[in-house]
Amino acid sequence: xxxxxxxxxxxxxxxxxxxxxxxxxxxxxxxxxxxxxxxxxxxxxxxxxxxxxxxxxxxxxxxxxxxxxxxxxxxxxxxxxxxxxxxxxxxxxxxxxxxxxxxxxxxxxxxxxxxxxxxxxxxxxxxxxxxxxxxxxxxxxxxxxxxxxxxxxxxxxxxxxxxxxxxxxxxxxxxxxxxxxxxxxxxxxxxxxxxxxxxxxxxxxxxxxxxxxxxxxxxxxxxxxxxxxxxxxxxxxxxxxxxxxxxxxxxxxxxxxxxxxxxxxxxxxxxxxxxxxxxxxxxxxxxxxxxxxxxxxxxxxxxx
Numbered sequence: 364x365x366x367x368x369x370x371x372x373x374x375x376x377x378x379x380x381x382x383x384x385x386x387x388x389x390x391x392x393x394x395x396x397x398x399x400x401x402x403x404x405x406x407x408x409x410x411x412x413x414x415x416x417x418x419x420x421x422x423x424x425x426x427x428x429x430x431x432x433x434x435x436x437x438x439x440x441x442x443x444x445x446x447x448x449x450x451x452x453x454x455x456x457x458x459x460x461x462x463x464x465x466x467x468x469x470x471x472x473x474x475x476x477x478x479x480x481x482x483x484x485x486x487x488x489x490x491x492x493x494x495x496x497x498x499x500x501x502x503x504x505x506x507x508x509x510x511x512x513x514x515x516x517x518x519x520x521x522x523x524x525x526x527x528x529x530x531x532x533x534x535x536x537x538x539x540x541x542x543x544x545x546x547x548x549x550x551x552x553x554x555x556x557x558x559x560x561x562x563x564x565x566x567x568x569x570x571x572x573x574x575x576x577x578x579x580x581x582x583x584x585x586x587x588x589x590x591x592x593x594x595x596x597x598x599x600x601x602x603x604x605x606x607x608x609x610x611x612x613x614x615x616x617x618x619x620x621x622x623x624x625x626x627x628x629x630x631x632x633x634x635x636x637x638x639x640x641x642x643x644x645x646x647x648x649x650x651x652x653x654x655x656x657x658x659x660x661x662x663x664x665x666x667x
Contacts, residue, residue: 367498368473368573369417370462373406373434373480374427374452383647395480396433399644400653406437409480415491416498417476420445423462424480427452444599450608456617460580460591461607467573468598474501476570483653485640493636496537497570500632508571508579509539510624512563512633513641518554522643523547523565523620525633526557534561536637542628547621563633566641567620579630583623587614 377384377393384397395406403411406424413422425447426434438446447462459477466473476494484490497509512525514536524546532538545565546557569576581588590613594606624631642653 366473367417367421368466368475369413369422370475370477371409371424371480372458374425374449374458376452379646383650392433393430399650400483406480409478412487412491413478416494423447423465425458425462450611453611453614454616455619456584456622457614459619463573463576464591464595465598473573474498475573475576479567481644483642483644485657490639493634497634500539501571505572506575508569508575508631510631510633511566511568511636513566513636515558515564518558520548520551520554524557525563525565527633536635539632539634542631542633544628545625563635579627580623583626587617
C-alpha cells in the first residue's frame with residue numbers, strides 16, 4: 364500500500380441540504396461535518412471507509428478556510444500537512460488539482476483515489492473492494508483512470524450518468540470498460556433510455572496514477588493547471604499559504620465533472636460497481652429515501 368494515496372474532498376458548502384443539517388446541529392455547517400445518518404459525521408464515515416484501502420498517513424483531506432470552526436478538531440488528529448486548506452471554495456477542479464499536485468510533491472509515482480465526503484454506503488467493505496480492484500488496474504495499466512460507476516436501480520434524473528463503450532464483458536460486476544460519454548441530469552426520457560442501455564451512475568470516485576490524472580487535467584484546463592503548477596515549489600514551505608491565496612483570488616469556480624471528465628472521456632474507463640447501497644446525500648429527499656431504504660426512523664423524517 365506504499366504507493367496508494369487518497370484525497371477526500373470536504374470543501375463544499377452543502378447548501379442544498381442546509382434545511383436538514385440545521386435541524387441536526389442548530390447551525391449552518393456543511394453536511395460533511397454533520398452526522399446525517401448514524402452517529403458519526405459524513406466526513407468521519409468517509410475517513411473510516413477510505414482507511415480500509417489507504418493508510419491514513421497517505422490521505423489528504425481538502426477543506427475550505429471559512430469552515431475552520433467545524434474542522435478544527437480534525438487538525439489535531441491528522442499528521443502535519445495532510446489537511447489542505449483552500450482559501451475559498453472555487454469548485455471541485457481547483458480542489459482536486461491542488462491535492463493532486465500535493466500528492467505528486469510527496470510521491471511522484473503515487474496511485475490516487477479521489478472520494479467525495481458526502482456519500483453513504485450500506486456495505487463499505489464491498490465498495491472498497493471495488494476500489495482495491497481499481498488500484499490494481501492502475502498498477503497494471505499506468506495510463507488508466509477508472510471511475511466507479513454505480514449500477515442504477517431507477518431512471519434517476521438528478522445523478523450524472525456514464526455511458527460505457529460496448530464491451531464483450533457486458534454488464535458483469537467489476538468489469539472495466541472505456542467511457543463513451545457523460546450525461547448530466549438527463550430528461551426523464553433520456554434517463555429511462557440510459558437505464559435500459561446499461562449505463563451507470565457517476566459516483567465521482569476515481570482512481571489513477573497521479574501523473575495520468577494531472578495530464579488529463581492539464582489537457583482540459585491548461586490555464587488553471589499552469590496557475591497551480593507555478594506555485595508547486597512553495598508547497599510544504601512557509602510560502603504556501605500566501606501563494607495559494609494569490610491563485611485562488613485570480614480564478615473562477617470550475618467544476619471537475621463538467622470541465623475535465625466530460626471533456627476527456629477518451630482518458631477514462633469505468634468499473635461497474637454492484638449493489639453496495641450507495642447514495643449521494645445531495646438533498647433532503649435523497650436523505651429521506653436512504654433512511655427509508657435502510658429502515659431507520661428519525662426526527663428528520665418526521666420533521667420533513
